[in-house]
Amino acid sequence: MAREETWLVRSAYFVQYNWSQLLTAGGTAGSTVTGVLLGIKNWESLWTARILWGLFVLFVSLTLGGISATLWRTRGWRSLEGELESLQGTLGDIQQIYTELFEGQLAIFSGRSLEFGHSERISVYRHEEEGFAMVGRYSANPEFSKKPGRVYPHNEGVIGKAWQEGYAEVDNLPDPESETEEYFRCQQEDWGIERATVERFTMKSRNYVAFALKDPVFSHPIAVIVFESTEVGKLSLKELELALTTTEGQRIVQFLISLRSIEPRLSYASREDL
Amino acid sequence: MATLGDVMAYLCEHYPHKQELSKARLAKLIYLADWKSAIERGEQMTNIVWVYNYHGPYVEDVAQEAEVNPAFKVRSTYNPYGNPKDLIELARPQGYPSLTEDDKRIIDSVIASTAEKNWNEFIRLVYSTYPIITQNRFSKLDLVELARRYADDKAS
Numbered sequence: 001m002a003r004e005e006t007w008l009v010r011s012a013y014f015v016q017y018n019w020s021q022l023l024t025a026g027g028t029a030g031s032t033v034t035g036v037l038l039g040i041k042n043w044e045s046l047w048t049a050r051i052l053w054g055l056f057v058l059f060v061s062l063t064l065g066g067i068s069a070t071l072w073r074t075r076g077w078r079s080l081e082g083e084l085e086s087l088q089g090t091l092g093d094i095q096q097i098y099t100e101l102f103e104g105q106l107a108i109f110s111g112r113s114l115e116f117g118h119s120e121r122i123s124v125y126r127h128e129e130e131g132f133a134m135v136g137r138y139s140a141n142p143e144f145s146k147k148p149g150r151v152y153p154h155n156e157g158v159i160g161k162a163w164q165e166g167y168a169e170v171d172n173l174p175d176p177e178s179e180t181e182e183y184f185r186c187q188q189e190d191w192g193i194e195r196a197t198v199e200r201f202t203m204k205s206r207n208y209v210a211f212a213l214k215d216p217v218f219s220h221p222i223a224v225i226v227f228e229s230t231e232v233g234k235l236s237l238k239e240l241e242l243a244l245t246t247t248e249g250q251r252i253v254q255f256l257i258s259l260r261s262i263e264p265r266l267s268y269a270s271r272e273d274l
Numbered sequence: 275m276a277t278l279g280d281v282m283a284y285l286c287e288h289y290p291h292k293q294e295l296s297k298a299r300l301a302k303l304i305y306l307a308d309w310k311s312a313i314e315r316g317e318q319m320t321n322i323v324w325v326y327n328y329h330g331p332y333v334e335d336v337a338q339e340a341e342v343n344p345a346f347k348v349r350s351t352y353n354p355y356g357n358p359k360d361l362i363e364l365a366r367p368q369g370y371p372s373l374t375e376d377d378k379r380i381i382d383s384v385i386a387s388t389a390e391k392n393w394n395e396f397i398r399l400v401y402s403t404y405p406i407i408t409q410n411r412f413s414k415l416d417l418v419e420l421a422r423r424y425a426d427d428k429a430s
Contacts, residue, residue, distance in 0.1 A: 098401075129428075130424075130427050131427050131430070134408075147409060148408065149408050149409065149410075149423075150408055150427055151407075151427045153427070153430045262394065262398060264398060264402040264406065264407060266402060266404060266407055267402075268398060268402040269399055269402035272399065273310065273313075273383070273387075274306060274313070274387065274399065274403055
């Protein structure tokens with residue numbers, strides 16, 4: 001029964017999409033047959049001849065009607081192609097605001113769930129062949145929201161450690177204002193970050209907590225989220241870990257997974273040698 | 275260094291889907307050519323000073339060149355929703371005296387990488403380039419310096 005219904009439904013769809021071509025084909029076949037019948041024999045019965053001529057005219061009309069309908073519908077398809085092109089343009093706009101959409105998620109997470117202030121920041125990085133590239137970043141302090149201007153090496157800082165070990169934490173970096181040299185030394189010796197790189201940091205944090213964000217189904221790491229503060233003792237590993245397992249944290253993971261087809265990725269360009 | 279007019283003319287003549295060559299697409303194709311040139315040769319192909327504006331890398335130079343250079347014509351059309359769309363076309367075939375064979379190879383490579391991409395894929399490619407990934411919106415893009423940094427990041 002189900003198979004019959006499927007067959008009927010398919011037939012109905014076939015007729016719906018191809019009725020004008022079917023009309024043209026039927027009309028052409030009918031007019032050919034009646035035309036041949038009219039041509040090969042001189043019908044003695046007047047009614048038979050009239051019926052044949054009537055059918056011939058009917059089939060020719062169907063053929064012309066089918067051709068006209070096909071042409072009209074094809075014009076409609078061209079219009080649909082135009083709409084598709086326009087929709088692709090709209091999708092392009094969505095692609096352009098991907099970062100804003102993602103940073104909006106981080107802003108909600110930062111403000112609503114974590115109650116972060118102007119001394120904190122959240123960043124998310126993707127693991128790329130070239131290093132860790134930032135996907136999005138949010139801080140209530142606009143200076144701290146700026147992009148890093150580079151990608152980070154795989155083995156550098158809390159990002160590299162969190163990617164490899166699941167998490168990383170540091171809560172006791174020296175004060176970069178009063179203990180500048182000690183701050184540079186710790187960043188270089190403990191976390192492998194060169195002095196020149198640290199000097200370019202727009203935010204010289206003293207407290208870091210980072211986690212690998214994992215695919216909820218396959219459990220493999222897909223990105224790294226880094227929480228930072230310029231104040232010591234501001235971030236709690238346990239509280240942040242808990243926050244990541246709640247709705248807001250999971251929303252960030254889901255965003256990365258569900259919108260990965262439009263996410264800008266260095267690998268997408270490097271595949272084209274760009 | 276190649277003139278902007280010659281790069282535009284070469285793209286208009288060789289890009290297979292000419293009905294797609296809007297001002298925005300043409301400008302981004304030239305950005306990709308400049309970026310590829312910076313990666314491979316340490317110099318841009320044109321002398322455009324690229325800016326990362328609200329719609330990615332975009333400058334008015336391309337639209338202005340199309341308006342003032344008689345080699346081009348701007349054909350205004352409309353999309354199905356009535357929004358205006360300007361296509362840039364070659365008014366008459368011309369040579370490209372400022373383009374070297376290497377310039378043409380780079381432009382051909384950009385065409386090959388983008389021609390079969392729909393708008394969404396094309397924009398994703400532009401936004402996935404190192405300058406756009408790493409730089410802040412509304413900043414000037416020093417493609418030569420960024421290509422150097424890109425090489426350093428890959429090497430480290």
